Each structure stands twice: as structure tokens, then as C-alpha cells.
Amino acid sequence: MQKRSFLHATLLGAALFAGFAAQAQTVEPKAVVQHYSALVYANYSDVLTSAQTLQKAITAFTAAPSAQGLEDAKKAWLAAREFYGQTEAFRFYSGPIDDDNGPEGRLNAWPLDESYIDSVVGKPKAGIVNNPKIKINKASLAKLNERGGEENIAAGWHAIEFLLWGQDLSETLPGQRSFEDYVDGKTPNADRRRAYLTTVTELLIDDLSFLVKAWTPGAKNYRAKFEQGGIQSVRKMIVGLGSLSRGELAGERLEVAMNTQDKEDEHSCFSDNTHRDVVANAQGIENVWLGSYKRLDGSMVQGASLKDLVAAKNAGLADKVSKQIAQSVANANAIQAPFDREIVGAKDAPGRIRVQKTIDSLVQQSKDITEAAAALGITKLAQAK
Structure with a gap:
């Protein structure tokens, strides 16, 4: 009787395994696209929530400037950046974030010319803050963003970052702006500086709200169209990953800084958060790639993924891509703060080796992602419209 039960259990287990295997083989592009939409919505929603926490901290600080209030606002900015940084994988295919009308240029543009916004060392009267002829409101800051040059950044995460930290004038510390820059009678135009910080944060909230709305389920919006896109929407997902891997992260954000060894070319230079x-x-x-995202509240979003889709065609390739991407994350985690010291020195300097390992891994993963796309029959990856 025991042998028969064991045999029955073995056969049942084999049948269940075969069923799971068959289920893995039948993953469809539509399911992957729908889950991606849910993941994007969850991530942008978390960014908006954390940015609203930042806004509350900034509102409290500007109402009664203090050293602790400034510190609280800085901590809230850093916390929100953790979630926004993950959304960069949703770019580069002319989606809501960066189509012709998208807010990306107002959200995360860099590098930033500090003197376009406020006073800097040697230029005490520089910037919008110190020009009383310029009205400080959301419309004017949006209009002034990137006017006359792509480094003329008036809005977004890095404008807020500069207003909180100030210039990074130290080799070992981030910017050391005093809260007294926001106190009337202590620093010229403190009232306009308070107004600027409050207003630019409101604009950030507006732009993030726009993105959440574009990906909200059950609405007539970008998400609804995207979910009907089939394999073309899968192609957009892959374009986003490949473009961020090679051109943007490995290239613009790491290789450029490595080549110039200049802190002005690091992404979050004022806070040393690069x-x-x-x-x-x-x-x-x-x-x-994995269809997995850890939310602000600690819960997990998990579902049909690009990996599943590729594994149905070539399991070995799917595993190879997964390992390479995991290696890139590990290499990125090994980069030490401050980043502007990691990039300085000879080729064999420990920091430069750490950054170069990350670059090399990202370059390889972009090649692997291209190979994965080919396995799905997707070959045109230059730009997804």
C-alpha cells in the first residue's frame, strides 16, 4: 500500500510539474504587457507618494526654516529618489514620460547650471531667485526650463536638490547650504528662494501625477493603448531596457564622468547621491526583466515577465540575461560614495575599477538583451514609436 501511494504521489508530482512547465511555455505577450503596465503604475504611484512626503517636508521647512527642517527635507528627497530612479527603465520608447509632450525634461534633466537658479560662489546676484523681474510660479519655471541651453535647468529633482544642498564644494561632503538661506534678513531674497523651492516642488508633483494618470488602469489613456500593442509593446519594453543599459547609464551617466573626472558630470552632484x-x-x-517590483509599503508586484517570454523560446538565454543583469546590480551596489571620488585617479584606482566593472557589465547586458529580443523575433530596436 505504501509503495502504491508513493508511486501515485510521484506520478501526481510529475503531472503537476508538467502542467507548470506547460503553463510557463504558454506565456503570451499580452500577459507580459499587462503586467508591465501594472508594474509601471505601481512604481510611479510610489514615486508620487514619496514626492508628496517630500512636499510636506518642504512646506514645513519653508514655513519655519530650521536646520532640522532642512535635514528632514533632504532625507525625504533621498527616499523619493530611490523610487524615481527605478522608473528610468520606462523611458526611451516615446511613452508618456518622454514623448514630444512628456515631462522628462522638467523632471530629471541634468547637468544643471547652478547659477541659472540661484547665487553661487563668485556670483552673489546670479539666478532666477535673485532677479525680481522674474515671477516665480509653475508656468514661468516650466517655460524657463532649458531655455537658452540644455544646462539651464529650472525645474525637477536636481533643481530641488540644489536648493536643498547648495553647491558641492567639498571633495568628501555633499553641498552644505545653510537653512539661513531661507531666513528673511539673513540672506538676500530668502522669500523668493522659499517661493522657488515650494513652487518647483508643486511642479514636480504635477508632472508625476500626469504619469500616474497615464498608467492608471481602467481609463482611456496611454496604458489602454499600450496593453493592446502586443509584440510591439514588448519591443518598447526591450528598447527601454537596452537604451538605459548602454546609452544612458553606461554611457551618459558613467562613461562621461569617468572620461572627464569632473563632479559636474555626475548625476546627483549636490547631494552626493549618484x-x-x-x-x-x-x-x-x-x-x-523579472516582472518584479518591491513597493514603498514593502509588498511585491510579481507576474508575467520578459524573462518568461524569452525562456519559452530559449531557457538558457533567459538565464544568461538574468545572471548578467543581476551582476550589473551587484556591481552598481559596489560603487562607493562619494561618486565624484570614485571616478578620480589612474586607470587602476580602486574606485575607477569599480565603476568600470559596472560599465562593462551594463554593456554586456545590453548585448544580451538584444539577443533576447532576437529570440522573440524582434530585431528593430533603434527607436520604438
Whole structure:
């Protein structure tokens, strides 16, 4: 009787395994696209929630400037960046974030000319803050963003970052702006500086709300069209991952800084948060590939993924891509703060070796992602419209 039960259990287990295997083989592009939409919505929603926490901290600080209030606002900015950085994987295919009318240029543009916004060392009267002829409101800041040059950044995460931290004038510390820059009678135009910080944060909230709306389920929006796109929407997902891997993260954000060894070319130079930006970007790629995302509340979003789709065609290739992406995340985590010291020195300097390993891994993963796309019959990856 025991032998028969064992045999029955073995056969049942084999049948269940075969059923699961068959289910894995039948993953459809539509399911992957629908889950991606849910993941994007969850991530943008978390960014908006964390940015609203930042807004509350900034509102409290500007109402009664203090050293602790400024510190609280900084911590809230850093916390929100962890979630925004992961959304960079949703770019580069003319989606809501960066189509012709998208807000990306107002959200995360860099590098930033500090003197376009406020006073800097040697230029005490520089910037919009110190020009009383310029009205400080959302419309004017949006209009002034990137006017006359792509470094003339007036809005977004890095404008807020500069207003909180100030210039990074130290080799070992981030910017050391005093809260007294926001106190009337202590620093010229403190009232306009308070108004600027409050207003630019409101604009950030507006732009993030726009993105959440574009991906909200059950609405006539971008998400509804995207979910009907089939394999073309899968192609967009892959374009996003490949473009962030090679051109943007490995290239613009790491190789450029490595070549110039200039802190002005690091992503979050005022707060010395660039090392975390790199990790968040790499993590965002892994999120999309695995169909997995850890939310602000600690819960997990998990479902049909690009990996599943590729594994149905070539399991070995899917595993190879997964391992390479995981290696990139690990290498990114190994980069030490401050990033502007990691990039300085000879080729064999420990920091430069750590950054170069990350670059090399990202370059390889972009090649692997291209190979994965080919396995799905997707070959045109230059730009997804």
C-alpha cells in the first residue's frame, strides 16, 4: 500500500510539474504587457507618494526654516529618489514620460547650471531667485526650463536638490547650504528662494501625477493603448531596457564622468547621491526583466515577465540575461560614495575599477538583451514609436 501511494504521489508530482512547465511555455505577450503596465503604475504611484512626503517636508521647512527642517527635507528627497530612479527603465520608447509632450525634461534633466537658479560662489546676484523681474510660479519655471541651453535647468529633482544642498564644494561632503538661506534678513531674497523651492516642488508633483494618470488602469489613456500593442509593446519594453543599459547609464551617466573626472558630470552632484542613482537605475532594469517590483509599503508586484517570454523560446538565454543583469546590480551596489571620488585617479584606482566593472557589465547586458529580443523575433530596436 505504501509503495502504491508513493508511486501515485510521484506520478501526481510529475503531472503537476508538467502542467507548470506547460503553463510557463504558454506565456503570451499580452500577459507580459499587462503586467508591465501594472508594474509601471505601481512604481510611479510610489514615486508620487514619496514626492508628496517630500512636499510636506518642504512646506514645513519653508514655513519655519530650521536646520532640522532642512535635514528632514533632504532625507525625504533621498527616499523619493530611490523610487524615481527605478522608473528610468520606462523611458526611451516615446511613452508618456518622454514623448514630444512628456515631462522628462522638467523632471530629471541634468547637468544643471547652478547659477541659472540661484547665487553661487563668485556670483552673489546670479539666478532666477535673485532677479525680481522674474515671477516665480509653475508656468514661468516650466517655460524657463532649458531655455537658452540644455544646462539651464529650472525645474525637477536636481533643481530641488540644489536648493536643498547648495553647491558641492567639498571633495568628501555633499553641498552644505545653510537653512539661513531661507531666513528673511539673513540672506538676500530668502522669500523668493522659499517661493522657488515650494513652487518647483508643486511642479514636480504635477508632472508625476500626469504619469500616474497615464498608467492608471481602467481609463482611456496611454496604458489602454499600450496593453493592446502586443509584440510591439514588448519591443518598447526591450528598447527601454537596452537604451538605459548602454546609452544612458553606461554611457551618459558613467562613461562621461569617468572620461572627464569632473563632479559636474555626475548625476546627483549636490547631494552626493549618484551612487544610489546608479543602483536604482540598474534595479529598474531588473524589475522589468523579472516582472518584479518591491513597493514603498514593502509588498511585491510579481507576474508575467520578459524573462518568461524569452525562456519559452530559449531557457538558457533567459538565464544568461538574468545572471548578467543581476551582476550589473551587484556591481552598481559596489560603487562607493562619494561618486565624484570614485571616478578620480589612474586607470587602476580602486574606485575607477569599480565603476568600470559596472560599465562593462551594463554593456554586456545590453548585448544580451538584444539577443533576447532576437529570440522573440524582434530585431528593430533603434527607436520604438
